[in-house]
Structures are given as C-alpha cells and as structure tokens.
Amino acid sequence: MKLLVIEDDRETAAYLVKGLSESGYTVDHSGDGREGLFLATSGSYDAIVLDRMLPGMDGLAILGALRAAQIRTPALILSALGSVDDRVKGLRSGGDDYLVKPFAFSELLARIEALLRRGTQAPAETRLRVADLELDLLTRTVKRGDKIIELLPREFQLLEYLMRNAGHVVTRTMLLENVWDYHFDPQTNVIDVHVSRLRQKIDKQFEHPLLHTVRGAGYCLRAGA
Amino acid sequence: MPHATAVTIAEKLRLPAARPLPSAAALLRRAQRLVRTHAFRLAGLYFAVFVLSVLGVLFFVYWTSADFVERQTETTLDAEISGLAEQYAQRGLSGLVQIVAARSAGDRGDGMLYLVATAEGRPLAGNITGWPVGASASAGSLSFQIEVPGKRGEESHPARAKLFVIPDGYRLLVGRDIVEEVNRTAERVIAGNLSDRVPRLGTADEFDQLAANLNSMLDQIERLMAGMREVTDNVAHDLKTPLARLRARLELALLAPGNTAAQIEAIRAAIGEADRMLATFNALLSIAEAEAGAGSEAAERLDLGELAAAVAELYEPVAEEKGFAMRLNCAPGVLIRGDRHLLPQALANLLDNALKYGASPAGGSEITVAVLREGGRAVLEVGDRGPGIPERDREAVFDRFVRLEPSRSTPGNGLGLSLVRAVAHRHHATVALADNRPGLRVRLEFPEWTAAAE
Numbered sequence: 001m002k003l004l005v006i007e008d009d010r011e012t013a014a015y016l017v018k019g020l021s022e023s024g025y026t027v028d029h030s031g032d033g034r035e036g037l038f039l040a041t042s043g044s045y046d047a048i049v050l051d052r053m054l055p056g057m058d059g060l061a062i063l064g065a066l067r068a069a070q071i072r073t074p075a076l077i078l079s080a081l082g083s084v085d086d087r088v089k090g091l092r093s094g095g096d097d098y099l100v101k102p103f104a105f106s107e108l109l110a111r112i113e114a115l116l117r118r119g120t121q122a123p124a125e126t127r128l129r130v131a132d133l134e135l136d137l138l139t140r141t142v143k144r145g146d147k148i149i150e151l152l153p154r155e156f157q158l159l160e161y162l163m164r165n166a167g168h169v170v171t172r173t174m175l176l177e178n179v180w181d182y183h184f185d186p187q188t189n190v191i192d193v194h195v196s197r198l199r200q201k202i203d204k205q206f207e208h209p210l211l212h213t214v215r216g217a218g219y220c221l222r223a224g225a
Numbered sequence: 226m227p228h229a230t231a232v233t234i235a236e237k238l239r240l241p242a243a244r245p246l247p248s249a250a251a252l253l254r255r256a257q258r259l260v261r262t263h264a265f266r267l268a269g270l271y272f273a274v275f276v277l278s279v280l281g282v283l284f285f286v287y288w289t290s291a292d293f294v295e296r297q298t299e300t301t302l303d304a305e306i307s308g309l310a311e312q313y314a315q316r317g318l319s320g321l322v323q324i325v326a327a328r329s330a331g332d333r334g335d336g337m338l339y340l341v342a343t344a345e346g347r348p349l350a351g352n353i354t355g356w357p358v359g360a361s362a363s364a365g366s367l368s369f370q371i372e373v374p375g376k377r378g379e380e381s382h383p384a385r386a387k388l389f390v391i392p393d394g395y396r397l398l399v400g401r402d403i404v405e406e407v408n409r410t411a412e413r414v415i416a417g418n419l420s421d422r423v424p425r426l427g428t429a430d431e432f433d434q435l436a437a438n439l440n441s442m443l444d445q446i447e448r449l450m451a452g453m454r455e456v457t458d459n460v461a462h463d464l465k466t467p468l469a470r471l472r473a474r475l476e477l478a479l480l481a482p483g484n485t486a487a488q489i490e491a492i493r494a495a496i497g498e499a500d501r502m503l504a505t506f507n508a509l510l511s512i513a514e515a516e517a518g519a520g521s522e523a524a525e526r527l528d529l530g531e532l533a534a535a536v537a538e539l540y541e542p543v544a545e546e547k548g549f550a551m552r553l554n555c556a557p558g559v560l561i562r563g564d565r566h567l568l569p570q571a572l573a574n575l576l577d578n579a580l581k582y583g584a585s586p587a588g589g590s591e592i593t594v595a596v597l598r599e600g601g602r603a604v605l606e607v608g609d610r611g612p613g614i615p616e617r618d619r620e621a622v623f624d625r626f627v628r629l630e631p632s633r634s635t636p637g638n639g640l641g642l643s644l645v646r647a648v649a650h651r652h653h654a655t656v657a658l659a660d661n662r663p664g665l666r667v668r669l670e671f672p673e674w675t676a677a678a679e
C-alpha cells in the first residue's frame with residue numbers, strides 16, 4: 001500500500017514517515033502544497049495524508065483541485081484547527097476523514113486503515129458475519145449461533161460499525177464520529193460504557209469473546225484472541 | 226428635496242385631507258369603471274411607458290450608486306415597483322389597486338410603504354393615509370415623515386420612497402420606513418449575518434448620512450471579527466505544532482526497544498499530561514470561536530427535543546453506571562434555528578457537570594432533561610439532585626477557569642459552563658441557573674423557530 005504524506009512541519013513529517021513505514025506502508029513525502037498536488041495527481045496512491053495549512057497551497061485547495069480533476073484517492077486531513085466548523089469544512093471540501101493535531105499515532109493508523117478498507121467493501125452486502133455472529137441489515141436482527149440477540153437501535157449501529165471494520169482497531173473517537181455523528185470530546189468515558197453494554201449482550205454467555213479492548217487504542221471485533 | 230410633512234398610516238385613519246377614505250368596494254367599482262373607459266384602449270402604450278421609466282431608473286441607479294450593497298437594496302425597491310408595473314399591465318388599474326391593498330393589509334413589520342393615488346393626491350389604496358404634503362407630483366425619489374403607532378403612542382418616522390406617475394395622472398408610491406429598516410438590519414446583524422447593511426438611497430440627507438455611519442461601523446466590526454478569527458487560527462496552529470512534536474517524540478520514545486517498565490510509565494504519564502493541556506487548549510479555542518460567532522452560517526432548523534434525547538442517550542449508560550436515573554421529558558416539535566454540532570457539545574457539558582457534581586447525598590440521584598415550549602420560547606432544562614450552586618456564585622461559574630471550592634478534587638478546568646454560555650449567546654438564547662430544590666437546574670431559552678422568520 002502506497003501513501004502520500006503532504007506536511008510542511010519537518011519534525012511531524014519525519015514522525016509520520018517513520019511511523020507509517022514501520023507499519024508496513026510505502027510512503028512518499030512532500031513539504032509543499034504545489035508539489036504535493038503534483039505528486040497526488042501523477043502518482044498512484046492508495047491514500048493521502050495532508051496537512052491543512054501548507055505553504056504554497058492550502059490543504060483544502062489541494063483537495064478541491066484533486067476532486068475537481070476526478071481523482072478520488074481517499075484523503076485524511078491533519079489540522080491544528082479543531083473546531084466543529086473546521087472539520088465540517090474539511091470534510092465538505094473533499095476530505096474523507098479529519099484528524100486534529102496532535103494525535104495519537106494509533107488513532108492515525110486506525111483511520112488510515114479504515115479509509116483503505118472503504119474502497120474495497122462490497123456495498124450491496126445485507127448480511128455481516130464475524131465467526132458465529134451474524135447481523136442482518138434488512139431484518140435488523142442479530143444472531144450468535146442460533147441464539148437471537150436483542151439490541152437497542154444504537155447498539156445495532158455500533159455493532160454494525162464494528163463488524164464492518166472487523167479485524168481492525170477502531171478508536172473511541174471513530175465510534176463517536178461514525179456511530180453518533182458527534183465531533184467533540186465528551187470527557188467522560190461514555191463510549192466505553194456503551195461498548196461494555198454491547199459486550200454483555202454479544203459475548204457474555206459465549207465461550208469465545210469477539211469484542212476486544214486494545215490497550216491505549218480502542219476496540220477490535222474479531223474471532224480468536 | 227421635497228418638503229417633509231407628517232402623514233399617518235392607513236390603519237390609524239387620520240387623514241390629512243378632509244375627505245374620508247372611500248370603502249374598498251366603492252374604490253374597486255370606480256377603478257373598474259376607469260379600466261373599462263380608458264385603460265383598455267391605451268393599456269399597451271401605458272405599460273410601455275411605465276416599464277421604460279422603471280428601466281430608466283434601474284439603469285440610473287446602477288450607474289450612480291458606487292456601492293454594491295446600495296445597488297442591491299435599491300433593486301429591492303425597484304423590483305417591487307417592476308412587479309407592480311407588471312400587475313398594472315396585466316390587470317389594469319383595478320389590479321394594481323387590489324394588489325397594493327393586499328400588500329398593505331398585513332402588519333407593517335417589513336417597513337414597506339405603499340400608496341396608489343389619483344392625480345390630485347387622493348389615496349385609492351395603500352398603508353399611508355395621504356399623499357405626503359409637499360411631495361413633488363413627478364417621478365423620482367422623495368423623503369418625508371410618517372406617523373406610526375409605537376411603544377409610547379404615535380411616533381414620527383422618517384421614510385423615503387420612489388414615485389411613479391401612471392398614465393392618466395395616477396401615482397404610485399413605493400417606499401420604506403427608515404427606522405423600521407435600520408431596526409431590521411440591526412436584528413439581522415445581531416442574528417449573525419455580519420455582512421448585512423442598512424440600505425441607502427443616495428439622497429445625501431441626514432438619514433442617509435446616519436445609514437452611512439452605521440454601515441461603516443458595521444464594516445469596522447466585521448473587519449475586527451475577521452481579524453480575531455485569523456488570530457485564533459494562527460495561535461492554534463503555532464501553539465499546536467510544537468505540542469504535536471512533543472507528543473510525537475514521546476510516542477516514538479515509547480516504541481523504542483529496551484524501555485524499562487518505569488520509563489514506559491513515565492512516558493505514558495507525560496503523554497497524558499500533554500493530552501490534558503491540549504484538551505484545555507481546545508476548550509478555550511472552542512469558546513473563543515463560539516463567542517466570535519464565526520461560522521454562524523452553519524445554523525439550520527433543529528428539533529430541540531430530538532437533539533436533547535440523542536445526547537441524553539449517549540450519556541444514559543454512564544449515568545446508570547454511576548447510580549443516576551436519567552429522566553427524559555421532551556415535547557415533540559419544538560423547533561429552533563441552531564448549529565447541529567455545537568448544541569450537543571453544550572448539552573454534553575451540562576450532563577457532564579450533573580454527573581460530576583449532581584449526586585444526591587441522600588441517595589436517589591437523578592438527572593432530568595426536559596424540552597418544552599413556553600411563551601413562544603423553546604426551553605431546554607437540565608436538572609440534578611446534588612448540592613446545587615449558591616446564588617452568589619451563579620454568575621461567576623460562567624467565567625473561564627472558575628471552579629467552586631467543593632469541586633476542586635474532581636478533574637476539570639472550569640471551562641464547561643463558559644462554552645455553554647458562548648453557545649447560548651450564539652443562538653440568542655439565555656442561560657440561567659436556578660435552585661432545583663434540591664440541586665441545580667440549568668435553563669436555556671431559545672427563540673422558537675417559526676416559518677415566518679425564514
């Protein structure tokens with residue numbers, strides 16, 4: 001998988017390139033907006049990570065130019081600006097995800113992986129399955145083995161998101177943004193309690209737990225430990 | 226300049242001329258007769274003359290007003306006149322009289338003034354009782370005084386208008402109440418539309434001067450706001466970049482091989498510290514932005530009850546875990562105009578506070594979230610059964626970094642309520658703290674959304 005990082009701050013860029021390379025990606029880097037745009041249009045990247053404020057050309061302008069040129073490479077915007085308005089603007093101008101600086105590296109990794117998966121998913125799927133856990137999007141029912149599991153509407157959405165990202169780490173912020181559509185830091189551990197309620201329902205009476213906590217990162221739904 | 230004299234509004238029926246206004250039916254009959262006898266024959270020609278004069282004025286206005294905003298509002302008056310001209314062309318004088326009567330019927334909240342009069346100045350329809358005394362009989366702009374019912378009886382308001390001579394000497398006047406206009410502009414500016422301006426007519430009189438001054442003041446405010454926003458953005462960028470570096474270094478250090486358990490613990494603690502600093506910093510930035518009213522274009526129609534229920538749902542499991550009962554009492558269909566992202570954040574801060582400080586010492590802790598409609602206001606209330614906030618502190622807790630003595634042991638920065646207040650102000654809402662007997666009750670009152678306000 002090939003990534004393009006457009007980031008002008010030398011130190012942040014070095015950290016990104018190092019971290020992403022160590023995580024198994026091939027990484028190109030540009031410290032300038034115009035050059036970044038040139039690379040993004042010419043190279044074939046699986047995803048782009050770009051800073052919002054760049055010399056030469058603003059990150060949002062780069063995205064606008066890319067999308068206008070029908071280049072749909074998924075893009076994650078990094079920004080020091082964290083207000084809701086800024087996020088909304090970033091996502092409207094063609095960004096697929098938005099991460100506020102500074103961020104935990106695990107958060108960035110989880111989001112890049114989610115972006116890369118998005119393109120490969122069969123959209124017409126009506127039934128999701130992880131081990132013996134099955135979620136039917138049409139009848140809105142959940143079964144584990146042959147036991148029917150009753151979920152509240154929000155729990156259903158939460159499980160759907162976890163199942164769509166099965167085998168990968170999803171962070172608390174990703175859950176808050178994608179399942180609840182909230183873009184603020186709720187301070188209290190609200191997400192953890194929702195997840196543990198869901199865990200009660202899908203894992204409690206079964207031998208092999210599926211919903212795992214990943215320390216310092218988030219959660220992961222997968223078969224096996 | 227035509228001489229300005231007082232005339233009253235039609236509803237008040239104080240006529241400057243001795244003759245009383247004829248009844249609407251009589252007017253209509255007379256108008257219809259007129260139409261049959263004269264207008265039919267020459268309607269085509271009349272219309273051409275009328276439209277040409279409108280176009281001429283439009284052209285003139287376009288070239289004489291340097292300012293685009295002026296041009297736009299001028300165009301509103303002219304658009305109104307063109308619309309009436311079209312009515313006249315299609316339906317003759319009776320059509321014009323009918324439509325002017327219809328437009329003048331409602332309350333004058335929009336400040337528009339209308340009058341159709343005979344060549345002698347006798348009114349046929351409109352919301353001005355008589356022809357402004359001293360106003361010239363030929364086409365053009367004029368200023369005059371009108372009397373309107375105000376808070377303390379009759380008030381005299383300056384007005385200005387455009388005048389058109391319809392064939393046969395009938396005259397059409399379309400104008401605006403200047404005071405009403407300034408008020409409405411002020412309301413729109415307060416509502417967050419910082420680029421709105423008082424329309425100008427280019428008459429160079431004292432009212433036009435006043436409008437010009439108001440507008441340059443608004444220009445200045447808008448520039449300051451833009452400057453503030455830029456500073457906030459730069460500060461955010463310049464302060465966060467070093468923080469981002471610091472955090473990145475710590476994370477890399479964590480990954481380095483050969484760390485002892487104690488080192489790992491120390492690095493983790495440092496990352497946690499950096500994150501807390503950052504959270505504070507982000508909270509301050511959010512407050513500054515909400516206060517600056519930046520991005521108020523994000524406002525949309527929202528169902529306050531649904532919004533409150535959704536946030537309550539997010540907090541319900543935590544509340545239950547901490548031994549609180551969460552009670553929801555939301556009336557359906559309470560609509561407001563607001564920001565879909567900021568409001569939940571404000572409500573989340575209130576619920577966070579209720580969870581942190583609102584536990585009942587006597588047991589039976591509960592949090593109530595209510596949405597209701599009261600006297601044309603949309604009300605959102607969050608109540609708890611904790612110790613509450615003594616009356617003398619109820620102002621201070623909204624200030625940044627203020628935390629009361631008993632709360633010092635719980636984590637927090639004293640910024641939650643500051644954001645609540647900033648978000649409330651941005652929505653023209655009031656926030657008040659009250660005694661919930663026992664506990665704290667926070668009450669937000671929003672202007673209710675109405676179709677008319679759109």
Ligand SMILES: Nc1ncnc2c1ncn2[C@@H]1O[C@H](COP(=O)(O)OP(=O)(O)OP(=O)(O)O)[C@@H](O)[C@H]1O
Binds near residue numbers: 623639643
């Ligand atoms: N529901 C409540 N009951 C009693 N006291 C409260 C309540 N809510 C707020 N207060 C008092 O008001 C102070 C200010 O509240 P505010 O939400 O602004 O800050 P905080 O909760 O201390 O910190 P932060 O919200 O930034 O995490 C609190 O420290 C507390 O003393």
Ligand SMILES: [Mg+2]
Binds near residue numbers: 641
């Ligand atoms: Mg608080």
